[in-house]
Amino acid sequence: MNLLDLDARWRRFNDPDRACPCCGMRFSGLFDIGFDEPDAWPYGSLRDSDAEELAVGEDKLSSDLCRLGEDRFIRCVLPLPLRGSDETFYFGAWAQVDPADFYAYLDASPGDGPAFAGCPGWLANALPGFDVPEALPCDLRPGGDGECPRLYAHGDTPLVTAQAEGISFDTLLDIYAASGQDIRPHLAQD
Numbered sequence: 080m081n082l083l084d085l086d087a088r089w090r091r092f093n094d095p096d097r098a099c100p101c102c103g104m105r106f107s108g109l110f111d112i113g114f115d116e117p118d119a120w121p122y123g124s125l126r127d128s129d130a131e132e133l134a135v136g137e138d139k140l141s142s143d144l145c146r147l148g149e150d151r152f153i154r155c156v157l158p159l160p161l162r163g164s165d166e167t168f169y170f171g172a173w174a175q176v177d178p179a180d181f182y183a184y185l186d187a188s189p190g191d192g193p194a195f196a197g198c199p200g201w202l203a204n205a206l207p208g209f210d211v212p213e214a215l216p217c218d219l220r221p222g223g224d225g226e227c228p229r230l231y232a233h234g235d236t237p238l239v240t241a242q243a244e245g246i247s248f249d250t251l252l253d254i255y256a257a258s259g260q261d262i263r264p265h266l267a268q269d
Contacts, residue, residue, distance in 0.1 A: 082163035088266040089164075089248055099265040106265070109161070109251075112258050113171025116140055117152045117203035143227065144185075145173065151181035152203055155219055155230035160245035168251055174200035174219055174230050184228075195221050195228065202232060207257035208250070209238045 083089040091097055095107035115124045122135045125142065133140045138147050145152035157170040176184070180198035187195035202215040215236065219228040232238045241250070252263050 081165060083161070083248055086163075086248060088252075091266045091269070092262075097269075100269065102265065104262075104265050106262065109166055109168055111156075111169040111171055112207065112254070114173060114204045117145055117147070117173040117175065118205060119147055119150065119175075119203065120145060144181075149178070151176055151178050153181065153184055153200070153219065153228060155200075155228045156222065156226070157202075157206075157230040157232075157242075159241050159251075161251060162245040162247055168246070168254070170204070170206055171227075172206065172230060173203040174217055174228075175203045175214070176200040176219065180219075197221055197228065200230070202230065206238065206254075207259075208254035209236075209241070211236050211238050 092106045093108045095105055098105055115126050120140055122133060122138065122140070125133045125140050131141060139145065140147075143154040145154075152173045152175050155172055155174050157172045159168045159170070160166075161168055176198055180200070183198070184195050187193060197218060197220045200217050200219050202211065202217050205211070211232070212234075215238070216233040218231045218233070220231060222228050231242060246254075252266075255262055
């Protein structure tokens with residue numbers, strides 16, 4: 080049994096058969112928050128396009144890679160363990176990396192060369208619920224087979240603490256609210 084199982088809001092959040100009494104909204108547990116592009120990308124969202132790649136001159140954006148001028152970005156996942164459970168919430172964020180590391184990542188495609196060893200980078204998205212400095216240094220570490228790299232922040236910030244110690248369910252709900260998805264009222268009562 081997870082400690083969070085004692086929280087009625089957590090049980091409501093994980094019960095797909097429960098409908099919110101005020102609106103009928105249903106939840107089936109954790110959902111991640113992703114970013115379609117790095118914050119610096121000025122040309123609109125790939126989601127608004129039917130193409131697999133958005134290109135403006137030499138600048139290009141796909142679902143996992145971005146080239147913007149001399150800057151290179153890789154889509155990653157930034158894990159935040161949820162205290163009191165065995166679950167992890169993820170931000171689908173972007174990391175700016177050195178061009179040499181970008182091309183090493185490309186060369187590490189399955190079966191095409193040595194495995195991606197990881198590299199330094201910088202967080203390229205403002206994360207809802209966290210006030211982090213611009214260009215927060217991070218490490219990209221290899222993900223599992225076929226998964227995006229994992230992003231781990233450096234420094235003395237609440238994000239670093241959250242990655243190391245986990246976040247509470249209330250903090251998760253605050254993150255959802257800061258991203259425009261305030262579900263707290265829908266979990267308050269039966």
